[in-house]
Amino acid sequence: MTDHYDALETRDPAAREAALLAALPRQVAVAQRTAAFGELLAGVDAASVTTRAALAGLPVLRKHELLERQKAQRAQDPFGGFSAIGWAGLRAPRGAKRVFQSPGPIYEPEGEGRDYWRIARALHAAGFRAGDLIHNSFSYHLTPAGSMMETGAHALGCTVFAGGVGNTELQLQAMQELRPHAYCGTPSFLRIVFEKAAEAGIALPSLSKALVSGEAFPPSLRDWLAERGVQGYQCYATADVGLIAYETSARQGLVLDEGVILEIVRPGTGEPVPEGEVGEVVITVLQADYPMVRFGTGDLSAVLAGPCPSGRTNTRIKGWLGRADQTAKVRGMFVHPSQVAEVARRHRGAQRARLVVAGEMANDTMTLHVEVPGTPDGLAARVAESVRDVTKLRADIVLCAPGSLPNDGKVIEDARSYK
Template sequence: MSEFFDALETRDPAEREAALLRALPRQVAHAQQASAAMAAILEGVDAGAVTSREALARLPVTRKHELLERQRAHVGRDPFGGFSALVRGPAMPRVFSSPGPIYEPEGGTRDYWRTGRALFAAGFRSGDLVHNAFSYHMTPGAFIMESGAHAVGCSVFPAGIGQTEQQLQAIAELRPTAFTGTPSFLRILLEKAQETGTDVGSLRKAVTGGEALPASLCDWFAQRGLDVYQSYATADIGLIAYETSSRQGLVLSEDILVEIVRPGTGDPVAEGEVGEVVVTTLNPGYPLIRFGTGDLSAMLPGTCATGRTNARIKGWMGRADQTTKVRGMFVHPGQVADIARRFPEVVKARLVVSGEMANDQMTLKVEAASWPQGLDERIAEAIREVTKLRGDVECLAPGALPNDGKVIEDARSYR
């Protein structure tokens, strides 16, 4: 039995990168031609020149709120806001609604969201029955997992959410070997099974999503005979990364380009530094170029011990949208980045908002390679100019700020 979903997972990293970069200019051109929204976002971009990571990093990042805004602006005419290149009919078998609402199309291709490799890495195999406890109501989560299960050759029981007693009865009688759903609901099922004496011992493996899976909870599942793995996917992109038996971060999916950028900007950070996950997909049906997920993570060095050769990320590390209201004014991560860019000496900056309600205080903590005389005063002037608010400046040595992806820290007391 093969240890890998397909041969793409074990490609030489240089071969994978070359293939992605060969496909990139074609995808940019396709996005400009097939997606009205991407055509507007990428207006003036020479697609043929986008042949490197550096060229990609010069393109604008499109974030979730912008996608929502474009959809809201086209309500009644184009529910997808000009982003979808799919046409209703066999090429678009389903349409979903995520909170917002944001409408998402499903393409008609096999394993449209590419989740098969995540389930395969977790030990799902042809002939397994999967108890799928993601919601089948409006949102795409259940179908994202179901399509991957079918790609592996599994049968699926569409359990959905809620009705715990009926779900336990189905598990006891159908004897599924695998589970997909949120880790919190899996725990609820197992605790209820123990309370009622229901036999759910057929479940041996699971792929979870939608929530973080702390190591402590993973150990709790293992003590009850379940190998539980994390997956990281979105309705816009599909599978982004997945956990393997090495339990060392999440391996990036194939056919996407992933960048980690400083929150509020499109600027890639150094390897190992925490930032926002930005993804470019090669999906022709929904051709998002530099889509900002709003999630924080960091690249890990090296490759997976299982033999999968793609890069890895640490996993979900929080949200990148740290917009904060200070003295009645919104302050955005992009404004902090704007201030930092004005001074070549600045390596990194973090705005800390402290004090109590109605008595906000702002301090911009700045790492700088050198501190020429008057730099702090000039930075303070930039703070006022960009945010329209006064703030103090604290000078720090390079490396002094924590590597947690925070650009704005709200340290206020709300008692």
């Protein structure tokens, strides 16, 4: 699989960056025409958002905020004012093709377009080609995963069997009788299918490739599938922004989609972290129907240095490394990553900070570790005072050398015993 989906994948990185930044002001302006972003980005001159620094100055929209706005406006607009498309009664200029419901519930629209979610690129990288029959076991009801994969497959010229979720015996029968070339779905369900096939003495020789998502895909499971003749690849996508990144034959991280602008920010803030540091994935998607600008996914990842050996020149990320929402309840008070960031922000020289909550529930202790050059006199006491001011709680302070804290994206580490 050395060929690429299109020429965008191999363009000069500087040309790609220039194109993304050239599209950014238009995207901000499009977002401002929705009711929600019109409020969130009030006063922003869209024409001036031409650099990553300018983008970093805009607020991050996190999923819980999206849900709160949707709940507050259910009667008038179930999309909470974020969608530029809808149906009669929503005052949207264009109609939505479908509407989905994700846990929350959060409602997402699907717009018109040959490959609205941009999944075809990930399918192509996994070896899917025109004429393939794809067994799609992602859900076709409520959530958009089934539609995401199907529209991408159709854009490639593939035929799709709409398996959906559950009904393992019927899906196994369909695989035996239709002999699909490829599979889309969760990796765990594909394993279940192969185990059921083995119990029944059924062979599935036609199935040779898979694109999986929705859960972890460890190397052990990848190798288990390979032993059964299936080369599995993974992609990272969400219902809010579509495809974010995808695996290639190099199997060295995930390559970014060409239609998104990625930022990795310190959890609880909107501040980009240095390349290679773990932080929250924030996405600006370049499309007009559901124009997410600086959408915080809540997922942790980090940028990998250098280009992909497959020849694709876009940025690579490590993949999913955990969740960014590390809120902890300490002595009856919620402590948020944004509060830890605020404490560090108040003191010159303070760099990364990590709050460790230890002890037992109802008998908690907090220790704030702060990276700082040297040992400034009185800094620990001043930081402790800031902790009390910001969180209303007391903490021990440990000053440590820059670069000494783990690079795992954790701002709050809950090390308590829950026995």
